[in-house]
Amino acid sequence: MRAHVDPGICIGCGLCVSSVPEVFRLNGDGLAEAVADGPDDAVQNAIDACPVSAIRKA
Template identity: 80%
Template sequence: MRAHVDQDTCIGCGLCISSVPEVFEMNADGKAEAIADGPDDAVKSAIDACPVSAIRED
C-alpha cells in the first residue's frame, strides 16, 4: 500500500517512522514522507496512529 503524508499537517513527531521505517522517513523540512509502498496492515496502523491525521492511503 502506498501512503501520502500531508506536509502542511505533519508535525514531524516521527511516530510513523519509528513504526514503519521501511515506508517513512524524515525529509529536509523535518516532516515525514512516504518513500516506498509497505504492507497494508503496517501502513494502516501508521495512518491510525498519526496524532494529527496527516497520513492517508494513496
C-alpha cells in the same frame, strides 16, 4: 499499500518513521514523507496512530 503524508498537516513527530521505517522517513524539513509501498497492516497502523491525521492511503 502506498501512503501519502500531507506536509501542511504533519508535525514531524516521527511516530510513522519509528513504526514503519521502510515506508516513512523524515525529510530535510523534519516532516515525514512516504518513500515506498509497505504492508497494508503496517501502513494502516501508521495512518491510525498519526496524532494529527496527516497520513492517508494514496
